[in-house]
Amino acid sequence: NLRPALVFDALADASSLKHDLVAGLDLMIVRELTGGIYFGEPRGIETLPDGSRRGINTEVYSEAEIERVLRTGFELARKRQRRLCEVDKANVMESGILWREVARRTHADYPDVDLSFMYADNCAMQLVRNPKQFDVIVTSNLFGDLLSDCAAMLTGSLGMLPSASLGAADASGRRKALYEPVHGSAPDIAGKGVANPLACILSFAMMLRYSFDLAEEADLVEKAVANALASGARTADIRQPNAPSISTREMGDRVLAEIAKAV
The missing domain is CATH 3.40.718.10 (Isopropylmalate Dehydrogenase)
Known part of the structure; x- marks a missing residue:
């Protein structure tokens, strides 16, 4: 992982x-x-002779x-x-x-x-x-x-963190992998447009780097995220107190715009 x-x-x-x-x-x-x-192993909960458990x-x-x-x-x-x-x-x-x-x-x-x-x-x-x-x-x-x-x-913020879970490499050097943001599914904010999409986007960059060996493309995505942040784009979880924030979709669009500028 x-x-x-x-x-x-x-x-x-x-x-x-x-x-x-x-x-x-x-x-x-x-x-x-x-x-x-x-x-x-072993694992579990057992009852001892005196009736207590461990x-x-x-x-x-x-x-x-x-x-x-x-x-x-x-x-x-x-x-x-x-x-x-x-x-x-x-x-x-x-x-x-x-x-x-x-x-x-x-x-x-x-x-x-x-x-x-x-x-x-x-x-x-x-x-x-x-x-x-x-x-x-x-x-x-x-x-x-x-x-x-x-x-x-x-x-x-957890909303910024990607992760990769890599399986063992096979004879050809390829491996199964799972890429996902560190944060959970956050059902309490589902549909509200306030989630930070950057961890998902950065997980995609990790997939490009580690599963497809596309380091330049991964760098492009990560640079686009950095540029979007440098422009002042913030979702609610990473904004300063009393500062404005943008929606999930708007943040994604800002990153896409930065990618478009670079290609």
Whole structure:
């Protein structure tokens, strides 16, 4: 699962953090999505002999599962700033120790990428203390779930955040993928024309980049979003207090107009 946290220049003041901390922020969190404590066995709620109950969940990862997501992270880092931070709790969890072992071994195939390690609790702190120190973060399902939501709010709104869930590559190198905005379906505002469409549009840009290898076209879409924001276009979720906002359709039209200017 790829979760970018990108702060557009025009929205740096919309973040909950100071402008200087987030201006120019561009990080990617790569979250393992199908293993770990959410799916490990044994799991369940059991009744003890004294009548009390306890809940059980198990963190389980194989080397193959870890290596798969790490390679995705290394490949991404190679195309970005060439820095990868593997995040775990190796100080208290054996699964974290294995993550580090596999990361070091896999790193041998990517000597051009700088590899570092960080404990998950420290990573959460660093995301709000100095988020621009990160390029690509690779981590487990549970930690990725928490850290990606933390990083999301650095951008100012969930309405700005795209995501990609990538399957394993087949023999031809192709992979199944799902692209979607991070935010939910928001049925409470359905039909009101106030939803921010930019996360959907940016998810489309991710599809162009990662499924169709159309990097230039993806850049075009992302630049159009940046230009629309720079022109002052704002939906209700990203406007400043008491500032005007435009509708979902109007924001989409503004992005389309920027694309038309560029082609």
